[in-house]
Amino acid sequence: MTLLYPETAADVREIILAARRSGKGIVPVSSGPPHFHGASVNPEADTLDLSRMKRVMDIDRRSRFIRVEPGVTFGELLPQAAEQGLRLNHPFLPRPSKSAVASALEQEAVLIPKYQYDYPDPLLTVETVFGTGDIFRTGSAAGPGTYEENTSDKVIPWGPGPFDYYRFLTAAQGTIGVVTWATLKAEIAPSASRLFFIGSVFPELLLDLAGRLLLDRVPDECVILDRNAFAMAFAEAGREDEFRTAAAPWMLLCRVCGYDRYPEERVEIYSGYVKDACAAFGLTAETEPAIPAAPAEIERMLTDCDRRETYWKLKRGAERELLTLVPPSKAAGVLAEMTNSFPEAGFVVSPQVQGRAFRIECDLFLEDTASQTAAADEALFSLAGRLVPLGAYFDRPYGRLPELLYRDPLALDAMKRLKSIFDPDGILNPGKLCF
Amino acid sequence: MSLPRAVYAELESVVGSRNISEKEYILAGNRAQTPEIPFPHRSADAIVLPGSTEQVAEIVRICNRHGVRYVGTVSGGIPTAYATEENTILIHFKRMNRILEINEKDRYAVVEPGVRHVQLYPEVRKRGLSYTAAAVGPGGSVLVNIACTGGDHHNQYGSSRPTRYLLGVEMVTPEGEILRTGSLEAGAGWFCPESAGPSLRGVVKGYSGNAGHIGIVTKCAIALDRCKGPAETRSEGVSPHSRIYMDGGCSRVYVFNYSSIQDVGRAMLALGESEVGATVQKYFYLPLSLMMTASANEFWEKWGRFREAFPMPLVVHLAPHSVRELEYEEKILFDVIRETGGVRLPRDLEKWWEEHMDYFMIVSRLQSVLRLGGSWLPIKTGGESVRHLCDIGDSISGFIHDFTDTGKIFDAPQNYQIIPMEYGHFASFELLFMWDRLDPNSFRYMQEFCTVSRETDLKNHAHSMTAGGYGKAGEALGRLYCNCHLWAGRIREAFDPSFTMDA
């Protein structure tokens, strides 16, 4: 296995053309360690490490987008965006070494579902080098003319022409093309905000409440955590039990914001909507919950990546997770099966696409021993099998999940046809997904 | 030319004798010349009315076996919904018209191709929900609109482009197989459009759908939003002077006049940053004049008045959740308008819009833009950032006068539309113009205008539209767009090797 560090799209093209000649596979990776999902492990192939492609090409306050290369991490990008009065719609407490581009390509759960109109959001346009070696730009970045000539902001995702090429690249785990930059939607950084903690012993109530609030587009950040995840995420090392004891069994964190104009007034009005909705559900929206942390600190962490020395998921040394996507009507049932199976796990439930789906993440916090992680892998795989009939959709089938995922043979064939167009020699991430 | 007897008999055995015809007078119903083009549409050799996805699949397989081309259609309102070559059948979806599900909890509706906006819209509105229906009129097919042809909705500022709401899809491939995409493919229901892996959603619908997507979509789910505006609407009067009133509650309409599109753009972006408003649009006043006109003769007076009164109107509809929020939104609105140099129209003029908000919300009376004879064309129907589209708008006055001042086309420099979406993240553009089809040269003028418009954008490297077409036909533009014509051709070849789909 060779590690290759391209710095430009031309480098990537040369590497791919060489790989086509040699027939040796390439696995693109963007994020720095620690790696999850085993995405970068393939001893038969060379690793194309994009971490040195670190240009922040554009941060545009007026048209609200950010264009970056894949080596730019959340840890680097979030402060730069903030300097321009912008923020990214990122996942819940990501690791700072995570590539912002990879996160969007993997369709990681976003934390502000009201800004997600379509599943690939915040991904807008990309430049990619297909497995053929051709460099291609999607959406309005395609043209007219070269990248430099094209006077548009390159933000429209659909096309060029009749097909949505950027969709071929999302969740494809690098099997179609190597993305060399991406344009991401950015949002206005709030000037005022209020974080509500809404606790309940019944997660299904919080699921319904989140759906109700998002139907009216009330909250910005919106995520449901069980007390284990809450403690692991927010407690400083060693105080997890204290947090766990103090927290409600389930907690909806819901932040309302005001922007540049009359921000406090918006926060007041939208706080009222949160409280009214809570009252209708028999719940209470608190701003000062009885937890051993300052709410302001929770809010700060919620809107950033996890900059602590040890990533929150790895506090015990290792972590294994299962991610699934469910519609609201299936969320409670799937969550119940997960929590019954793993009462000690942490659960992060992220409403997505304006509340029309939930990403449920089951985190097993483990000691870093081979026996523990292997047992966890097996148990999670078994759980996944039980979740399928309950309506769980494994749209990001990492590891062994493709074995489990029902695939319509016709759809499988269609995917293979696509793959053969863009990567005719099968050199990109061989062995992943169905390829 | 007619189909071979054996082929006709096979098709007839699938749909039944009353759902297939090759009678000339039946074919005549779907081949007449439309006023946008100076030649008739080619006749199909037969028309079939399938009743199910399985029947569609069987029809496509028969076509493949016998080398017969096919094209799907519902309303026939788009120029591509006709045969283009001999030996083609028309698959018409009149009978596939069920709303299969409206799922309030998961906020989606599943429809067959024959369901029209005028059927689905009231059904979802009864449930307090809504969806973005593109500007195709009440009789347009929901499925075609959202899964195939694209288009933009007048009220997409606080939401998004209709195609961004497409979820699970069931389609018949060019080989006659039934393909399901997204979560549907995995047996997990309709809610998610994206496949687990490279998303097949990308081949179902792209920017210019009907010109290229692969297969015939027979069912699709569309995402539903909260219904903005008053919960109850009332209608009064008898057509053509009927009205649907969508005022009341916290719903208000405001119209401002500007002298510069750049200032309009600044206002759009500023409002978007504050996430204020349900509708924000720079509307074109030619359709507006027609919308408020009961006959072509009445049009000219309104056209003159409107051009003078508000050459560049910014329409804003506020529909927040409470009176208090309405006051808050109004405060921001008026600040933004003041800062950007907008002037509010007198109330009587503003009321014209308010009384026609149904037009914008449910795109009723859309076809009134055809009242001047039906020779019309929307161009530059692309999308980009508000900034970029304002620049494109500015460039129009540089070439349009040669056509309008000489009467070659009927339009005006500021008669274009910009509709922001996703609170100003991007926007759609449309330049809608007309020509006099009684003038024998008019079609040539129309083509010249389109050429000049396109060349202006290409010279400015402006993204006013995307490229389309395959292979040679798409080469001229495709090579300026990363050779997308070649990639589109490869996809088409991979999925439709026999090229029997008349796309």
Add this chain to the structure above:
Amino acid sequence: MSDLNRFRYTMESCNHCGQCKWILPHRMSGWDFAEVCPVHHHFGFDAYSGQGLVNIVREVMEGKLERTDELADMVHTCAACGACDVNCKSVRDMEVLETIYELRHDLAQAGHLPDSCRRMAENVSAGCDPFGVPLAERFSWLPGDFRDDPDSDTVLFAGCSASRDPGPVLAAIRILQAGGVPFRLLREEERCCGGALWRSGQQETAGDLIRGNAEAFRKAGIRTVITVCGECFGAFRSIYPRFVKPGFRTVHISQVAAGLIREGKLAFRQDARPLTVTYHDPCMLGRLSEEYVPWEGEIRSYGLHVPEKHWNRGEFGVYQEPRDVLSALPGITVREMTRRVEESWCCGYWTGQADPECAAATADERMREARSTDAEAIVSCCPFCRTALSGAGDPLPVVDLAELVAGRLA
């Protein structure tokens, strides 16, 4: 002579927008009852719609489509109910129905029309009404002791359907008498109004009847014609001006009754059985009853009509008065159907001239819609509607408005 070319502008204007088939948004209520064209609903092909028929006319005019009996049968499955026309005109300046009428005229002149239509003309030539009732028997239903006012300038026009079903005319007589309205009957001078013949394309034969009736009215000094039948009403208003300058005004009995009620001249029993009804707007009383105003001129660029043309868009049909009457009747509750007023679904009677199966399906569809309102009966103002709707499968009682009113007079 027929002249398809007169409607070239309409034929060349159609963009296939589909509005001729679907209910206008101000009446929309959901998935069901959203179609307005009965033949398109039944057959499914676009040829069976305003859009398709206009395309057919164009091809006939251009010599691309042959005139045949089969084509005539197809064209006559359309009831010429005018829903397509009203819908189209909500957004366009096109004469869809007039174009269809002209095609029927053209086909009839070429000798192509359904046998049933041909028989109507033959019956007239044989001294009968179009339905085969000898003129001598036209008023055989009139009670022997009936006395009208021979000096009145108002005539109650009985219409052909009275021969089959005199109930509505007898009821109208009771209403007029109760309200103190002087009127007379033309008896042997009355002929078929000619509407059905004209609408079938046999315009020359219809013209003879029309001119005959107009002359009879003139000779009798008639200034006001009261009709009981929607068809007759529509014919007097929308067809007669094509042949004669009517020297009379036409009112429907529902309008007379509404006026009498307003003036307090009709009193009703308070103990009548409560009844929930829905009202069916007859096409020829409603959207097709606007007075025809001839137009000759030039259509210039961008559809400018010079001189300005008067458009009949279905806006001013008789819609409100029947509803006013129903509202005034003690014990009557009205539940509206989705397709009402200018968007009313046709009863399908005239479809039956060419395709009884389509006619039955059209009536069935209307009955299904009526049942959806939970009404116990359908009220209408046209004997043809009553005949068609009564023939629907599992019908609700179909009640004529005049009979309902007369039956509840005090």
